[in-house]
Amino acid sequence: MIAKTIRTCFPIAAAAVSDKAEEINKLNVFPVPDGDTGTNMSLTLASVTKELSALPADADMEAIAGAITHGSLMGARGNSGVITSQILRGVAEGLVSADEPITSANIAYAFRRAVKVAFQAVRKPIEGTILTVLRDVSTKADECERKKFSAEDALDAIVVEAYQSVARTPDLLPVLKENGVVDSGAFGFAIFLENFVAAALGRSTVVEDFSATFDSAGSARDAALNRVEIEANDDWEGSEFRYCNEFLFKADAPFDEDECLKFLGSMGDCELLVGAYPDYKIHVHSNTPNLVLEHMLQLGQIYEVFIHNMEMEAHDRTAKIHEDQEKAAEPAKALGFVAVAAGSGEADILKSLGVDVIVSGGQTMNPSTADLLGAVDQVNATSVIILPNNGNIRMAAEAAA
Structure with a gap:
């Protein structure tokens, strides 16, 4: 049960x-x-x-x-x-x-x-x-x-x-x-x-x-x-390390996990090593992700490596918040449109006709109800019409409605 x-x-x-x-x-x-x-x-x-x-x-x-x-x-x-x-x-x-x-x-x-x-x-x-x-x-x-x-x-x-x-x-x-x-x-x-x-x-x-x-x-x-009054935080000065480094690690042999964590801590902060021999997940914020990877390669194999530039992501977050604030300041129009389009050409035509938000999709690549709801949320309008443009997408659009 x-x-x-x-x-x-x-x-x-x-x-x-x-x-x-x-x-x-x-x-x-x-x-x-x-x-x-x-x-x-x-x-x-x-x-x-x-x-x-x-x-x-x-x-x-x-x-x-x-x-x-x-x-x-x-x-x-x-x-x-x-x-x-x-x-x-x-x-x-x-x-x-x-x-x-x-x-x-x-x-x-x-x-x-x-x-x-x-x-x-x-x-x-x-x-x-x-x-x-x-x-x-x-x-x-x-x-x-x-x-x-x-x-x-x-x-x-x-x-x-x-x-x-x-x-x-x-x-x-x-x-x-x-x-x-x-x-x-x-x-x-x-x-x-x-x-x-x-x-x-x-x-x-x-x-x-x-x-x-x-x-x-x-x-x-x-x-x-x-308690939430989101502000656009453009201040990166307090963040000492720029790159979020995370990857899966398969150890060749048992190793000293505490010593490994100490090394990761010397490379940056937010260091995490979880799992059990031989499979682990490693995460650390560092300015030298290459040194982190080189060290771990001496102990085993690494795969599914993700390195994110957190400073760039922070600026993207700030831009989105500013965009949302600008939209919130604008009066809502009476009617908005969300449309599903299979390609950039079709999307451009629909936008030229007044569609507010385009959802990528079509035959064999049907967007979900959540995708359509997310698009509706982006439209600053009292009422929104969804144009699914494909019979297979109609049920998801009705569920969103």
Whole structure:
């Protein structure tokens, strides 16, 4: 039952984070304002969803935990994605021996395990981040266990605590308060948790049903959102390291992981080395990614290397925020248009005819409902007409409507 619930609910919660990825990105000012937390968390969760879908229908909780651990490790992107992978691993491992049906004691144990695994992965935990929210959620789960809450009430309570903890993050991390935001990774974690719980408890829509069933959850979410007054942060001076360096690593032989972490720390900051011999995920912010790669090549093989220029990403984030602010200042027109186009030529024609936003797609490359909704959100209009331009896209357009 627990295994089936996870397989059903995980993709729903992952999709919710994906839908909110851009909003989460705009909150991202720590450890650097590169605006990629939502994207990285979404990609990490998508990797788990893919791995879970490949399991046989009768897979047990041990197999589920293995898929979550492996999928999140292989797909972890960025600082937030790697930490999220360790939270998921801890919760999954904690549920392997859970009772059927699950109890508040099982939930508390799973989150205690997640705290242990996630905090072990981070050499210098910072208060006011996703780790703080995880710890607060675990403490609330322990309280629910002591009070002998039902599993449903315990799940409701930890979602409320997650959002309340998110709302407190600016009071713990000065850079968040300076920029008028809550922590982006913490917010993404709360969104995932809320949607997972809503799906597990059979609530069709989080915003309506969840708030009605457990009203303080909606209030807690609103309190977190009310702490957000996103500012365009153009200041890169506080960021000493320019490149986000992350890759998968297969060790040739057992090596000293502590010494490796010390080396990564000497190359930059936000260093993470997670996994178990022989497979690891490595992440570090550094000005010399070449030296990081050269060192690790002496110990084994590297693959799926991603090197991001965080300074450029930060400027892109700032530009998007300025663009959104300019749009918000403009009065909304009565009617806007979103259209699906298969190529640049068709897109140019549609734009010349007054279409506001073009979604790339067509036969055999159908955009999703989320893609269309995202396009609608970009149009500053009271009403928006979607032109799917393909019979296969019509259902997605109707679902968006």
